[in-house]
């Protein structure tokens with residue numbers, strides 16, 4: 001019997017998790033912009049939050065999640081996350097996944113705004129890499145399409161039926177399926193300072209918007225406080241787990257930056273730490289992570305240690321790492337229900353590209369990997385409930401133009417987005433940015449023009465949402481009455 005086809009856009013943990021749970025019964029294709037190892041999932045250092053210890057409960061995890069999210073979260077989505085999470089992780093462990101242990105018990109990390117240690121990690125600070133590699137190794141029956149950039153969702157009679165993609169030579173390829181799952185991650189590359197992988201530039205968000213999907217909460221972008229900062233440039237993340245192991249944020253004179261700012265000091269919610277550091281930097285202060293009190297730093301954080309060595313940071317001598325905040329995670333995204341369904345029949349969204357309401361206005365650390373696992377499982381569960389009905393679709397060509405499009409320089413675009421939609425925002429500047437963005441064309445004749453066009457659409461969506469939210473909430477911080 002002909003199987004139904006599932007097209008998954010994105011090779012991170014959410015896409016791989018959905019593929020794992022679908023591959024026995026469906027023809028699954030995973031399309032990915034770069035190689036399958038290129039994703040934010042591969043970069044995750046801290047780990048996966050889940051109430052697995054004897055002293056923890058899903059209820060406590062729920063309460064920490066909604067407090068960090070400023071109560072803007074959707075209760076049912078958070079409930080699904082924290083209650084289904086532990087069982088889904090246990091199933092992966094039964095299938096062979098391992099997490100770091102100490103004396104026979106999970107070695108659980110502590111991160112910002114968690115009331116107790118609940119972060120499962122593996123390979124020290126390489127959880128994302130180990131988990132993605134583990135999942136990809138299980139995907140024995142998948143059609144992998146690497147170096148294919150999805151540029152457009154194809155619809156027939158208002159139903160999503162496929163995606164148009166461009167390969168490295170900008171040749172068009174089209175993939176049809178009964179179920180189209182966007183698992184294409186967030187938008188970090190809209191900003192010049194980011195923790196995100198190079199392929200993460202808002203493509204899925206813009207494609208979904210163009211197809212008529214509803215997007216919500218786009219103003220809520222999490223800025224991580226501690227990116228490694230050298231000679232005016234950022235070079236990846238220094239995980240919050242380092243502060244969980246007693247590192248402190250200090251100025252050049254050694255004074256503690258977070259003392260007195262929040263009761264949780266260095267482990268305050270990320271929006272608060274990032275905004276405090278940004279103000280310090282605006283005042284001209286250099287900021288460092290002081291790792292004097294972190295025991296066995298190099299053993300616990302092997303990947304961070306390797307990166308510090310690669311950039312020749314003399315951390316062994318100084319016990320200091322220079323840091324700077326940067327764009328990290330999108331809380332908003334394509335609106336979905338608890339199974340990843342969007343408002344377009346046949347189109348689903350899971351992981352960071354989606355907004356099921358899990359994170360509210362600010363994500364609790366390490367809840368994102370849990371979201372990718374839970375919603376990857378849930379979308380597969382839903383698709384399995386659908387009556388199989390493999391179809392033949394009419395061939396639909398891509399709408400493209402041959403005229404040279406008017407598009408901005410990428411670096412200029414990123415800088416304007418950082419200045420306007422970064423950690424603190426001024427409504428009049430946002431309105432100016434929207435006006436400037438409105439001047440550009442949409443084009444998808446090459447990967448380069450498609451990516452720029454997607455960045456512009458995504459920036460417009462953030463700007464429009466940011467203007468509508470007239471009060472500061474969570475990661476959205478408005479500076480009022482400043483006309484500079």
Ligand SMILES: Cc1cc2nc3c(=O)[nH]c(=O)nc-3n(C[C@H](O)[C@H](O)[C@H](O)COP(=O)(O)OP(=O)(O)OC[C@H]3O[C@@H](n4cnc5c(N)ncnc54)[C@H](O)[C@@H]3O)c2cc1C
Nearest residue numbers: 010011012014033041044046047150185351352366368369
């Ligand atoms: C440095 C770093 C550290 C982090 N640490 C943690 C942590 O410790 N714990 C935690 O919970 N979260 C962490 N996060 C967040 C978390 O890693 C991500 O939110 C999560 O991995 C997202 O998974 P995903 O499957 O939704 O998307 P991703 O893993 O980002 O994968 C998206 C995929 O889509 C592909 N793609 C994008 N556009 C297209 C296109 N147009 N066509 C085809 N393919 C496309 C990408 O190439 C990629 O393969 C971290 C993030 C970063 C950047």
